[in-house]
Amino acid sequence: MVDFLIGLFLASLIVALFTTRLYRLLLWYSMNSLMLGLLALVIGDSLDDNAMILTGVMTILIKAIGIPYILKNLSQKFHFVRQITPKIKVQYAIMLVPAILVFTFYLSEPITHMMHTHANYVAISISALFLALLLMIEHRNVAPKIIGFLSMENALFLLGITATNGMPMLVELGIFFDLLMAIVVINLLFHKEELQV
């Protein structure tokens, strides 16, 4: 089950890399976060860890529903460019994505021998980090860059859930707080842009 969810997590991220429409991208980001939240719920249930279940619920509420909704609202309010064509051509992306995956899988191979639980997930979360970076690199518009940043946060979260069986509650709450702060700052930045024009 966990394997299945983690597969869907990576799959939604890869599909997001090839998306050319903003709302689709938001949908895939939301799917990505949903998978992350479900993963946290499943792992938290198996470990009997209430903190992680809470994190999972918060992830689903904030990242899978809240943030895509806010971003969609923002995009309607400030008239974002909705057709976002990646700067990296598809034929290169097709070669680049597997190259990144192979690289990260081999990079993290020594780690996977050391970990006792969920060994492979470290590799997948590192590759998710790189793919999120690629998502940020391949777009010129601001909105997909924000999505890339948020997906990067998701990759970090995945690592936190799987590599360490959940970080201390305090830190996870702090990360959520910072995420909300980031959304506020993004909102303010857009506001200013509107005033200027």
Added chain:
Amino acid sequence: MILYCITITLLILLAPLLLSYIKVTKMLLLFKRPISLFQGYRNFSKLMHKETIISKEASAITHYAPFLVLSPLLIVLFFLPPVVQGSYYVSFVDAFTITGLISLSTFFLMLLGLDSASAFGGMGSSREAFISALVEPAMVLTIFSVSLMAGNLGVGQAGVNLSEHFPKEHMASFLFSGISFFILLIAENGRIPVDNPETHLELTMVHEAMILDLTGIYLAIIETAASIKFIIFASLFAALFMPFGFEFSIPIAFLIFIFKLFFIATMVALLEVNTAKLRLFKIPNLLGLAIVFAFLSLITFYVLGA
């Protein structure tokens, strides 16, 4: 042996029904009055009675090609994984053979398009070549990786192994190859994001452009070939990526299998209703995705073992 023959007959008989079923579902979803479920058979019998006219410029290829389009697909039908327990099956045929046979059929279809030297035929053939060149690597990789997970390179044996011992530990790579194969299913059968089988608009058509000149029995053969191709892909998908229901008694297993086929057809219909057709030069994006997922499933299996 008798089960084997029954399976193949069933597949051949179901093939036109499945395509009509997709059409019916789509029409229902679009609030149109649906056609009959048996429209496929009716078309076939109508075309059988029609007079066959062939273009003056056409060479002998037009006479042979329809049979050569159909026959490799019929051969593939014999190599599919078994549907019920105790059925006879061919265990040694691997991904390359199946892909090769399907491409052979496509090759003759393209020749057929080129042969009458009409403008549309050439265009359709070139588009078909473009798409199938992208489909093949992904197809080989996908079936290969799923056979690796099943522990046997033979597709038939792989289907049996998967349903007997499902590789839970390889769930992630299994999922990736499933996604990849579903994209291929859509692309190879000319369903909507890639090709629209229902229109004859010169800007978009791929499959229809190649068979525009045909009538009568030749057209009937080609249409049968198309429906058989769909059922090959659907039953491969059902056997390899939905490996359950094999262990039940024979009639129930058959029923489950047919149910799976109709489920796949429903998924395809839903996808067709919900997406717009891609521009021809955007198709590499979709197929690129399939290649990425196929490759991803292989490396996830090899490097991570997940």
Added chain:
Amino acid sequence: MNLTLLLLPSIIMFGVSFLKSDRAKYILAFSSFVILLPIVELFLLPKPYNILGNYLVADNLDTYVLFLSSIVGIGVTLSLLTLDKHVKVSPNAYRKFYRFFAIFWVGLIFSILSNHMGIYWIGLELATLSTVYMIKTNYTPAAHKEAWNYMIVGAIAVSLILFGIILMYASAKPILGESAMEFNLLLAHAKEIPSPFLFEIGFAIATIGMFVKMGFFPMNLWLANIERASFYPVAALFSGILESAVIIGFFRFSKIAMEVNYNHLFLFVFVYTILTIFIVSFLIYRAKDFMRLFSLSGIEHMALVVIFWVSGAPFAALLHFGAHAFLKPALFLATGVLESNGKYKIAGALRGYKGKKGTLFWFLISLFILAIISLPPSPMFFSELYGFGAMINRAKQGDHILSMLVAIFLLLTLLSIIFYRFVAIYQSMKYEGETQEKKVYTSELFALILFAISLMALLLPTSLTYLQSIA
């Protein structure tokens, strides 16, 4: 001494920033000065002092860094008083600047005083996000673009740091459990970490994140562009305060990494910083405006701090860092005056000052410019002397003396390029170009004098012994 007192000035500042009266400006400035008081008290308390359980602990190192930062903060506030005389800034933007300055301080206090990797990261992220808005107080398209730029790149850098932190936590969790995030426990048990490779990969990723944030190798011009686009006090904040929050994380992480595998750490950091200095020195050679010049020189200084710290001379590193923290903000603040007649004009920047204020101003600026290229009375001279000495000592213990000598020779060559360029710029500022009158305001002069006094205080024997005791 508790946390409330430490955060109170920032909270007041945050609240007052919503008031719309004219007096708010002075209250804001005053509350910004007041930040120094609890920090001075913290400075005098016996160490280590637990502020909030084991999460926030004040020890010698972090109070020193916090003390430096608060002095820089006061200097920045002083220059903010007359910001509107040099550039166009609306009162509204001014208040918003202070609002985010308050959040910035909260994040900074948490990250500097933290004894916990997670809290360190949360504070750092808070400080980063609040600076994004400070860049934006300058209403120009360039500032807008750079604010986004900072948001994106800063977010990447900070995410890399978190990534590293998680890996390090994962490596130590089997022996320490949930408290594997506390620096002092990690340091005490560094030798027992069951999977050192995991720790080292985590450390490398976190370090790259921190280096990117300080403008090291792949991102050399990133900070320079941002400082160019924003107001000059923001540039001073960046180089004086935000970098201190980053570097203290590096100090703490590298202390643990030294215990885990010293040779790997040394090689990694050494190659990275030499590469940085190599590129930066040539960029400085080509620099044509003050902001870029000072910001690149700041990167060079941070690289030297890092290199001194890992080669076992924490005293030199801290001294160098202190001198950098005072000199750079002073020069950044001075650019407001130096560039007051048309931007990018180096020639003649030091001419045309009238009266006592003007004379004092150009005298101080000349001193500062000569101090950042480590001419003898400057603290940088002593720290570099001591630092290079420590590097040779370190090499003597191993058998890499020759490669170390080559590396030092290379570093000195690169530093001499920078030296040459700064002397040339100083001459151009003083003796070339036409004379245009420039006005210096008292508050700016106060800020410069504050920095000059603190710089001299850094050289007093008592402060030197204090730095020795930290090391």
